[in-house]
Amino acid sequence: MTTPSYTRADFQTDQEVRWCPGCGDYTILASVQQFLAALDRPREEFVFISGIGCSSRFPYYMNTFGMHSIHGRAPAIATGVATTRPDLSVWVVTGDGDALSIGGNHLIHVLRRNVNLKILLFNNQIYGLTKGQYSPTSEVGKTTKSSPFGSIDYPFNPVSLALGAEASFVARTLDMDRNHTQAILKAAYEHQGAAFIEIYQNCNVFNDKAFVQITGKEERVHNRVDLQNGKPIVFDGGSKAVVIREGQATVVESSSVDPNAILVHDETRPDPAIAFALSRLSHGPYGPTPLGIFRNVERPAYDTELNAQVAKAKGQLGEGDLAKLIRSHGTWTVEAESPNGG
Amino acid sequence: MADEIATAEPSSDPTEELEKLVVRFAGDSGDGMQLAGNRFTDASALFGNDLATLPNFPAEIRAPAGTLPGVSSFQVQIADFDILTAGDQPDCLVAMNPAALMTNLKDLRQGGTLIVNSDAFDERNLAKAGYESDPLGDDSLKGYRVIKVPMDDLTKEAVKGTGVKGRNVLRSKNLFALGLMAWLFHRPTEPTIDWIEKKFGKTEEVAAANIAAFQAGYNFGVTTEATKNTFEVKPAALEPGTYTNVNGNTALAWGLIAASRKSGLPLFYGSYPITPASDILHELSLHKNFGVRTFQAEDEIAGVGAAIGAAFAGSLAVTGSSGPGISLKSEGISLAFMLELPMIVINVQRGGPSTGLPTKPEQSDLLFSLYGRHGESPLPVLAIATPSQAFLMAIEAARIATKYMTPVILLSDNYVANGSEPWLLPDLDSIPDIEVEYAKHPNGPDGTFLPYMRNVDTFARPWAVPGTAGLEHRVGGIEKDALSGDVSYDPANHQLMTDIRGWKVANIANDIAPVEVVGGEDAEILVLGWGSTFGSIRAAANRTQLEGHKVATAHLKHLNPLPPNLGDVLRSYDKILIPELNTGQLLKVIRAEFLIDATGLSKVSGETFKISEIMEKILEMIK
Numbered sequence: 001m002t003t004p005s006y007t008r009a010d011f012q013t014d015q016e017v018r019w020c021p022g023c024g025d026y027t028i029l030a031s032v033q034q035f036l037a038a039l040d041r042p043r044e045e046f047v048f049i050s051g052i053g054c055s056s057r058f059p060y061y062m063n064t065f066g067m068h069s070i071h072g073r074a075p076a077i078a079t080g081v082a083t084t085r086p087d088l089s090v091w092v093v094t095g096d097g098d099a100l101s102i103g104g105n106h107l108i109h110v111l112r113r114n115v116n117l118k119i120l121l122f123n124n125q126i127y128g129l130t131k132g133q134y135s136p137t138s139e140v141g142k143t144t145k146s147s148p149f150g151s152i153d154y155p156f157n158p159v160s161l162a163l164g165a166e167a168s169f170v171a172r173t174l175d176m177d178r179n180h181t182q183a184i185l186k187a188a189y190e191h192q193g194a195a196f197i198e199i200y201q202n203c204n205v206f207n208d209k210a211f212v213q214i215t216g217k218e219e220r221v222h223n224r225v226d227l228q229n230g231k232p233i234v235f236d237g238g239s240k241a242v243v244i245r246e247g248q249a250t251v252v253e254s255s256s257v258d259p260n261a262i263l264v265h266d267e268t269r270p271d272p273a274i275a276f277a278l279s280r281l282s283h284g285p286y287g288p289t290p291l292g293i294f295r296n297v298e299r300p301a302y303d304t305e306l307n308a309q310v311a312k313a314k315g316q317l318g319e320g321d322l323a324k325l326i327r328s329h330g331t332w333t334v335e336a337e338s339p340n341g342g
Numbered sequence: 343m344a345d346e347i348a349t350a351e352p353s354s355d356p357t358e359e360l361e362k363l364v365v366r367f368a369g370d371s372g373d374g375m376q377l378a379g380n381r382f383t384d385a386s387a388l389f390g391n392d393l394a395t396l397p398n399f400p401a402e403i404r405a406p407a408g409t410l411p412g413v414s415s416f417q418v419q420i421a422d423f424d425i426l427t428a429g430d431q432p433d434c435l436v437a438m439n440p441a442a443l444m445t446n447l448k449d450l451r452q453g454g455t456l457i458v459n460s461d462a463f464d465e466r467n468l469a470k471a472g473y474e475s476d477p478l479g480d481d482s483l484k485g486y487r488v489i490k491v492p493m494d495d496l497t498k499e500a501v502k503g504t505g506v507k508g509r510n511v512l513r514s515k516n517l518f519a520l521g522l523m524a525w526l527f528h529r530p531t532e533p534t535i536d537w538i539e540k541k542f543g544k545t546e547e548v549a550a551a552n553i554a555a556f557q558a559g560y561n562f563g564v565t566t567e568a569t570k571n572t573f574e575v576k577p578a579a580l581e582p583g584t585y586t587n588v589n590g591n592t593a594l595a596w597g598l599i600a601a602s603r604k605s606g607l608p609l610f611y612g613s614y615p616i617t618p619a620s621d622i623l624h625e626l627s628l629h630k631n632f633g634v635r636t637f638q639a640e641d642e643i644a645g646v647g648a649a650i651g652a653a654f655a656g657s658l659a660v661t662g663s664s665g666p667g668i669s670l671k672s673e674g675i676s677l678a679f680m681l682e683l684p685m686i687v688i689n690v691q692r693g694g695p696s697t698g699l700p701t702k703p704e705q706s707d708l709l710f711s712l713y714g715r716h717g718e719s720p721l722p723v724l725a726i727a728t729p730s731q732a733f734l735m736a737i738e739a740a741r742i743a744t745k746y747m748t749p750v751i752l753l754s755d756n757y758v759a760n761g762s763e764p765w766l767l768p769d770l771d772s773i774p775d776i777e778v779e780y781a782k783h784p785n786g787p788d789g790t791f792l793p794y795m796r797n798v799d800t801f802a803r804p805w806a807v808p809g810t811a812g813l814e815h816r817v818g819g820i821e822k823d824a825l826s827g828d829v830s831y832d833p834a835n836h837q838l839m840t841d842i843r844g845w846k847v848a849n850i851a852n853d854i855a856p857v858e859v860v861g862g863e864d865a866e867i868l869v870l871g872w873g874s875t876f877g878s879i880r881a882a883a884n885r886t887q888l889e890g891h892k893v894a895t896a897h898l899k900h901l902n903p904l905p906p907n908l909g910d911v912l913r914s915y916d917k918i919l920i921p922e923l924n925t926g927q928l929l930k931v932i933r934a935e936f937l938i939d940a941t942g943l944s945k946v947s948g949e950t951f952k953i954s955e956i957m958e959k960i961l962e963m964i965k
Contacts, residue, residue: 059818077650
């Protein structure tokens with residue numbers, strides 16, 4: 001069989017895409033389809049597992065194997081796929097409610113175990129499918145249907161959370177920046193182990209312009225901090241820079257510091273502390289906010305290790321012998337001719 | 343040193359032959375009673391006795407030493423004939439401390455043998471057990487054959503020179519007790535010594551101390567003639583063949599491996615540790631060379647979730663737990679039902695609700711298994727009756743799950759899981775293969791794939807696993823079109839899909855064994871049971887027959903769907919008794935399904951039925 005040559009259309013299904021017009025999900029879908037088509041990997045080797053929420057309709061629109069499962073459990077279900085089928089490329093599509101609220105436990109554990117999954121967390125900072133309640137990433141004080149006097153819930157910073165769980169690959173991108181998204185997808189795809197990508201996704205119905213500080217034409221110039229491996233972290237036309245002071249990532253005027261003091265981004269640092277510090281530059285898309293790959297380190301993947309144990313056991317003990325197994329606790333024989341035997 | 347308060351007439355023959363014997367080892371949970379009981383059992387099994395065991399341990403890992411809640415016990419019945427239960431009343435009780443005596447003496451048969459560790463009967467331990475005066479010094483043990491043995495001192499003496507020190511010295515006293523029991527009941531000693539060498543071989547001094555204590559116990563019996571006579575139970579006239587002694591959790595794990603072999607599907611087990619199901623996880627984890635993948639999940643939900651993923655990807659997927667954990671899996675089980683993926687859900691039941699009695703048997707999750715899900719979601723439900731039967735029931739669960747593309751609930755309980763019995767090893771080649779074929783080719787018009795186009799006989803949908811070119815498809819929890827599997831909110835389609843999913847499971851009734859009745863159609867009463875009460879029910883029926891009554895029994899392996907002949911069977915008896923370790927759950931089902939006025943016998947004390955309890959009820963009903 002020759003290597004398939006795909007276009008984006010090969011990854012589209014005949015299902016009508018039913019997100020609200022103007023939803024950021026459309027752009028993400030197009031980015032993912034375009035990216036997979038370019039890989040030239042047989043599409044039957046891709047599995048997309050989602051939970052519940054607007055973003056979780058994603059698998060219905062991907063012409064691959066897919067499962068739209070139950071709320072918050074996609075990482076657990078995907079773990080079953082990935083550990084039993086290392087030949088597949090397994091993706092999880094989730095949202096801020098799905099991954100960080102009802103499914104928070106599964107998320108931190110797949111990251112800790114480093115299961116070979118690519119996790120796309122669409123963060124729109126709101127519950128869309130249930131029509132507009134605050135989410136675990138909504139800002140304090142947010143007025144919604146379920147918080148008419150303002151939310152008193154302190155939000156998660158998803159990148160900080162993933163780094164805290166010692167995820168081996170952590171990145172952040174934006175729905176509307178297709179090139180950036182695809183570059184991140186590529187790095188995640190090539191990573192062995194769990195790859196966590198927070199995608200800022202605009203919900204134009206219930207939480208429009210949540211990310212305007214880093215997407216708006218004026219605002220992004222000042223606030224978008226692009227992390228580039230091996231390069232000093234500077235932004236706002238080079239006028240601002242990030243340095244580490246007293247263990248914290250701090251924004252300074254570039255001209256005010258020795259250029260050698262500017263933090264050089266290294267996504268491969270074994271210790272996650274500096275990546276974590278970078279994730280604390282902003283606690284959401286407010287003010288200078290880093291985008292790009294925070295961390296990309298090598299660590300044994302759970303599914304690789306599990307399958308290695310199986311292979312090793314077979315190598316050491318030989319292929320299991322069932323007849324021997326059921327006799328392994330000692331046996332005795334009752335003879336036919338002397339029923340009272342022994 | 344040992345004296346005897348014999349009230350029963352001592353036999354003139356120093357070795358008395360018994361048909362059966364019930365022995366209970368009781369002590370502090372740190373005294374190693376489970377180990378002593380298991381060794382006594384294995385030696386008896388290898389000797390050729392039939393046997394049945396009943397472990398009973400506290401939920402606390404180590405309750406305070408010497409207290410009543412800290413008592414752990416292990417009961418075994420051995421016999422020279424085919425027995426069905428671990429016995430109602432011990433003939434011999436080993437009590438390692440006053441608390442063990444206090445909690446267990448009430449069960450000892452009058453005239454039975456009582457072996458006590460007299461060193462443990464000091465003021466402190468007596469007070470902890472609630473004794474006002476020392477029972478070894480007053481008349482309170484009159485009526486039993488009492489053997490007082492200073493086991494602490496004798497064990498200390500025996501292990502001198504082996505190198506064990508400090509607290510480890512007295513750790514061997516369970517083996518001293520076991521040695522004495524081996525002498526008293528003519529158990530072979532080699533299997534125990536071999537076992538100690540194998541088990542403790544890595545730490546030589548521990549192995550040496552244990553062997554020394556075991557032999558000292560045995561020799562103590564020989565040299566002091568601790569009792570005037572000893573007892574022997576000859577090997578049972580069991581069916582010819584090769585036997586092993588197995589408990590239910592182990593047999594279940596082996597059955598899953600066998601199902602994997604018979605189906606050619608790799609086995610995946612996703613589970614979170616919970617009493618009394620954890621041993622299934624432990625056993626399966628040992629056997630990776632059978633291609634078994636075990637996954638200790640972060641919680642119960644992830645356990646079932648990973649199993650769903652593994653099933654979607656083509657494995658023989660299993661998740662296991664006990665009642666509280668199954669509650670957490672409930673949403674996932676409904677998803678698997680909706681997706682129509684094969685999966686086995688094991689529920690090793692325990693006393694409930696909530697944490698309940700986690701180390702005691704109960705059958706109170708039957709209605710939960712049948713109905714404990716949201717939406718219309720009937721599932722096949724199977725129940726294991728005896729420890730060794732778990733092997734074939736695991737294979738049956740896998741057969742139904744894969745043939746009908748459905749999750750299957752397999753019920754065990756603490757009595758099956760931890761109890762053991764001799765198992766006549768099956769001829770593995772005679773167990774039929776489980777035919778499983780993944781979908782390979784598109785089945786719809788123009789090369790399309792219709793993931794919900796069904797087999798006309800089984801109503802099962804195709805199992806199309808990722809990696810198969812041309813079969814890319816999406817499944818989901820949302821209602822699906824009856825053929826394409828695409829999201830459908832069409833009212834008629836939901837009606838149809840609900841009906842089809844129901845028919846599919848109901849139709850399995852035509853593919854399971856009819857319920858067997860033991861005892862004739864002219865019996866005065868039918869005793870119907872399910873699960874681990876099998877032994878008590880059958881034994882009670884047998885005994886009642888011996889008294890000249892006609893009693894029939896039937897035991898259900900399939901609780902949903904029920905065997906197709908069950909209605910006819912039930913209608914052919916005037917009286918039907920359903921004993922259950924719950925408040926009448928099968929009773930409710932039988933009344934609802936067949937409009938039959940059956941009578942229940944309920945027990946929820948955390949103990950299994952005594953044979954006598956069922957027998958009394960039978961007699962009361964047929965009077």
